[in-house]
Amino acid sequence: MNTEALKKSFKDLYQKEAEALFFSPGRVNLIGEHTDYNGGYVFPCALNFGTYLLVRRNNEKVVRFASTNMDLKVELTLDKLGELQPDGAWVNYPLGVIDQFAKKGTKVEGMDLLYSGNIPNGAGLSSSASIELVTSVLINDLFGGKLAMMDMVKLSQDAENQFVGVNCGIMDQFAVGMGKENHALALKCDTLKWEAVPLKLDGYKIVISNTNKRRGLADSKYNERRSECEQALAEMNTEGKFETLSDISFDMFNDLHSKLSKEVLLRRARHVITENQRVLDAMKALEQNNLAEFGQLMNASHVSLRDDYEVTGIELDALVEEAWRIEGVVGSRMTGAGFGGCTVSIVKEAAVDRFIAEVGPAYEKRTGLKPEFYIADVGDGARRLE
Numbered sequence: 001m002n003t004e005a006l007k008k009s010f011k012d013l014y015q016k017e018a019e020a021l022f023f024s025p026g027r028v029n030l031i032g033e034h035t036d037y038n039g040g041y042v043f044p045c046a047l048n049f050g051t052y053l054l055v056r057r058n059n060e061k062v063v064r065f066a067s068t069n070m071d072l073k074v075e076l077t078l079d080k081l082g083e084l085q086p087d088g089a090w091v092n093y094p095l096g097v098i099d100q101f102a103k104k105g106t107k108v109e110g111m112d113l114l115y116s117g118n119i120p121n122g123a124g125l126s127s128s129a130s131i132e133l134v135t136s137v138l139i140n141d142l143f144g145g146k147l148a149m150m151d152m153v154k155l156s157q158d159a160e161n162q163f164v165g166v167n168c169g170i171m172d173q174f175a176v177g178m179g180k181e182n183h184a185l186a187l188k189c190d191t192l193k194w195e196a197v198p199l200k201l202d203g204y205k206i207v208i209s210n211t212n213k214r215r216g217l218a219d220s221k222y223n224e225r226r227s228e229c230e231q232a233l234a235e236m237n238t239e240g241k242f243e244t245l246s247d248i249s250f251d252m253f254n255d256l257h258s259k260l261s262k263e264v265l266l267r268r269a270r271h272v273i274t275e276n277q278r279v280l281d282a283m284k285a286l287e288q289n290n291l292a293e294f295g296q297l298m299n300a301s302h303v304s305l306r307d308d309y310e311v312t313g314i315e316l317d318a319l320v321e322e323a324w325r326i327e328g329v330v331g332s333r334m335t336g337a338g339f340g341g342c343t344v345s346i347v348k349e350a351a352v353d354r355f356i357a358e359v360g361p362a363y364e365k366r367t368g369l370k371p372e373f374y375i376a377d378v379g380d381g382a383r384r385l386e
Contacts (some may be wrong), residue, residue, distance in 0.1 A: 046179020295331025
């Protein structure tokens with residue numbers, strides 16, 4: 001991102017220089033999918049691209065919102081900041097954060113804001129959480145919020161749940177807020193216990209591949225899968241020992257799965273329980289600097305999401321299968337909710353050009369869709385830049 005050009009855009013828009021610049025990354029989940037709402041482990045990392053936010057306080061008792069990515073500009077007086085804007089406007093994400101800070105006693109003053117993101121829209125790399133966290137850090141910094149980053153992570157999730165009305169888990173905001181350069185974050189979603197695990201990618205790159213498939217099924221199937229997991233837990237939990245599916249180890253599952261009334265419930269539960277174990281194994285592999293083992297676990301994760309959880313679809317499977325053919329690909333899997341969105345691959349740096357040159361046309365031939373590729377580094381979490 002050319003921040004000097006962004007500052008010029010701010011001055012052109014508001015006729016004054018910005019006083020501060022903030023940044024918040026996007027995120028990708030390396031392994032641990034559909035485990036979050038089952039109380040399990042996820043393993044995301046923050047990316048080196050995200051959302052930039054320029055601000056200047058204006059002493060006018062109004063807040064002006066603008067974005068280089070969206071045409072919609074909004075100007076609100078301070079007494080209107082708690083009102084949801086119509087038609088799912090992007091400004092509801094920062095407004096939700098402002099509303100949450102207000103509930104904690106931190107009031108904003110008049111200011112002019114310009115957001116600019118280089119996260120691809122609709123790619124499932126968490127642009128909404130990035131907007132929320134960059135706004136949180138700004139308010140905390142300029143208006144004396146005195147919140148620790150983990151508190152801002154929880155506040156940003158509350159903003160999305162309660163104000164925007166999206167029932168997201170905490171993984172996105174957590175990865176965006178707590179990200180650490182050259183580390184992945186192992187988070188247990190029910191307890192919020194976490195650790196940063198070194199991600200040594202010397203000679204390798206993370207390549208995110210966008211199917212460019214509209215994810216029409218994702219919401220309805222997400223609710224269906226949640227319901228199936230709840231039913232599987234209830235049927236195996238006759239003695240009331242387990243809070244979530246993730247409390248059940250694979251050995252326990254072998255003893256309990258005969259209680260399940262349908263084969264489909266067995267497959268759903270098996271994905272969650274084996275995926276949790278894959279995250280733990282992935283952490284060990286990285287600690288031992290065994291990237292090859294980590295890649296095999298990524299591949300196994302995709303197979304489980306395809307066969308047991310059934311959330312991949314033709315497009316994601318095609319992208320992953322074409323990636324698996326390329327020499328120098330350590331591992332590749334779908335990432336995110338499924339039925340479209342992105343895959344994440346770890347690719348030898350020398351093979352990245354070949355990866356893009358061969359996977360792209362092969363995928364387009366199979367699906368009729370043109371994919372997009374983003375080469376990412378692992379960066380730090382949300383922060384003030386200047």
